Amino acid sequence: MTDLVDKSKPARFVPGQPDMWAFVLFETLVFTAYFGFYLFYRARSPELFLHSQAQLDLRIGVFNTLVLLLSSWSVARCVQSSRAGAYRAALRDVFITAAFAAVFLLLKVFEWARLVRMGNGLDSNDFFTYYFFLTGIHFVHLLIGFVVLGVVVYQLRSPARREQELQENIETCATYWHTVDFLWVLIFALLYVVR
Amino acid sequence: MSAVAAQAVSAAAPPSGPLHHRIAWHLRHDPKRELWLAWGALVVFYNIFFPVFFIVAQVQPPPQPTWDLATQVHWFHERHLGIPVGFGVIFAISGMIATNNALIAYSMRRMSVSRAFGYSYLLIYSFSAVPGMLLLNIALVVGTLRPERDPEAIGWLYDFAFLSFDGTMGVFLIGSLIWMLAILLDKNRVFPKWFGYLNLCNALTEVVVAPCWIFRRGVLAWNGQIAWWLDMVVFGIYQVTFIVMLFRMIQREDFADGPLPDRVRQKAVGQ
Numbered sequence: 283m284t285d286l287v288d289k290s291k292p293a294r295f296v297p298g299q300p301d302m303w304a305f306v307l308f309e310t311l312v313f314t315a316y317f318g319f320y321l322f323y324r325a326r327s328p329e330l331f332l333h334s335q336a337q338l339d340l341r342i343g344v345f346n347t348l349v350l351l352l353s354s355w356s357v358a359r360c361v362q363s364s365r366a367g368a369y370r371a372a373l374r375d376v377f378i379t380a381a382f383a384a385v386f387l388l389l390k391v392f393e394w395a396r397l398v399r400m401g402n403g404l405d406s407n408d409f410f411t412y413y414f415f416l417t418g419i420h421f422v423h424l425l426i427g428f429v430v431l432g433v434v435v436y437q438l439r440s441p442a443r444r445e446q447e448l449q450e451n452i453e454t455c456a457t458y459w460h461t462v463d464f465l466w467v468l469i470f471a472l473l474y475v476v477r
Numbered sequence: 478m479s480a481v482a483a484q485a486v487s488a489a490a491p492p493s494g495p496l497h498h499r500i501a502w503h504l505r506h507d508p509k510r511e512l513w514l515a516w517g518a519l520v521v522f523y524n525i526f527f528p529v530f531f532i533v534a535q536v537q538p539p540p541q542p543t544w545d546l547a548t549q550v551h552w553f554h555e556r557h558l559g560i561p562v563g564f565g566v567i568f569a570i571s572g573m574i575a576t577n578n579a580l581i582a583y584s585m586r587r588m589s590v591s592r593a594f595g596y597s598y599l600l601i602y603s604f605s606a607v608p609g610m611l612l613l614n615i616a617l618v619v620g621t622l623r624p625e626r627d628p629e630a631i632g633w634l635y636d637f638a639f640l641s642f643d644g645t646m647g648v649f650l651i652g653s654l655i656w657m658l659a660i661l662l663d664k665n666r667v668f669p670k671w672f673g674y675l676n677l678c679n680a681l682t683e684v685v686v687a688p689c690w691i692f693r694r695g696v697l698a699w700n701g702q703i704a705w706w707l708d709m710v711v712f713g714i715y716q717v718t719f720i721v722m723l724f725r726m727i728q729r730e731d732f733a734d735g736p737l738p739d740r741v742r743q744k745a746v747g748q
Contacts (some may be wrong), residue, residue, distance in 0.1 A: 298651065299670055301669060301670035301671035301673075301674060302674060304671035304674055304675065305671070305674035305675070305678060308674075308675065308678045309681070312678065312681075312707070312711065313681060315703075315707050316703065316707075319696055319702050319703060319707075323696070335605060358597065404691065405690070405691060405692060408695060409690075411695055411696070411697060412696075415685070415688070415696075415697065415703070419681070419684065419685060420613075421683055423681070426677075440524075468699075
């Protein structure tokens with residue numbers, strides 16, 4: 283009876299390659315260091331940071347966060363569809379994810395251009411150095427995300443796909459995507475919200 | 478070639494007995510002796526490289542980019558002995574770094590990927606030693622050679638040295654990405670996939686060194702907490718990891734073309 287219960291228990295499950303979680307952990311540590319430096323400099327000149335933060339448009343930040351959360355939702359749908367063998371639906375979800383990411387990137391470029399027109403460049407002051415640095419490095423992560431989505435499309439379209447390997451690769455790619463999303467939520471909170 | 482070589486490796490087991498007998502056997506008969514020699518050379522190189530830069534020459538961690546000319550001249554004067562002696566040693570052994578690049582390129586040739594990966598990596602890293610190490614050394618030695626030189630010229634050498642050393646990280650970045658791609662595509666299991674992702678982490682921290690061309694102060698300057706300190710911590714972790722990974726690759730090497738055997742299984746076969 284005990285054996286039966288043990289067998290019916292689902293095996294311990296880590297989505298995708300466990301190796302990708304090493305990347306998640308390491309990137310989280312690196313970004314924790316970035317955030318630590320930001321908070322340190324912010325504590326040294328709170329007035330400057332508050333004044334500079336006020337020049338950011340919170341609406342764009344909120345909208346971009348929602349767009350990226352939606353992209354995470356669509357990539358999760360892609361994983362679900364692929365698990366169910368609905369590859370056509372999974373492919374559609376990847377393209378929806380890419381579309382959300384493109385909207386995010388376009389808005390980010392628009393926001394950068396707006397700030398630069400207002401006279402706030404990369405080296406204007408410590409806050410904007412951090413603002414452009416953190417949003418810029420996140421931008422690079424998102425660009426890599428497009429390559430990752432390309433891998434998902436390739437996997438889904440490959441006629442010689444093997445079910446188990448395909449699923450693992452898609453889940454690995456989705457893990458990367460969620461990491462980029464998770465990092466943005468922290469960046470958004472620090473740069474736009476925390477006063 | 479591969480099957481015969483693999484048989485030769487499995488047949489060539491070191492004899493038991495006194496240590497010097499075993500060492501002599503390895504030197505004369507071990508089919509992996511060239512690989513071990515290359516690995517040993519890279520360990521020796523890094524064990525000299527870091528103490529020279531940090532302790533003998535004292536040019537790392539990098540000094541302030543904002544210093545005025547008088548302070549820069551004083552900085553050179555304080556190191557008038559350490560820089561020529563330390564970098565004299567570096568010039569003598571700098572060729573040893575080739576073994577590091579060669580072993581990494583070898584690891585990519587052992588993978589199931591195109592040889593273009595290994596060759597690209599080898600070319601990129603061979604060229605990057607010039608701006609990433611030798612130009613810094615030459616500029617700083619020239620700066621200490623004649624202390625009576627015009628302070629403007631000393632200041633020029635100071636900027637040139639540190640911008641060349643820190644500002645050219647992009648070259649290493651592409652190398653890390655090539656190695657990452659090879660590891661992720663490889664089907665011979667030469668390295669675990671997580672090491673491929675660690676290459677990506679290293680590449681992403683090297684991106685943030687690039688702004689040191691713009692900043693003279695703050696976290697992104699050439700001595701900044703992010704551009705130098707954090708990057709150096711990540712690079713240190715990455716470097717120790719890849720030296721261990723290369724060690725394990727040599728242990729597992731069977732000179733065949735297929736997947737590298739696991740270390741445990743290889744031991745069992747040897748027994």
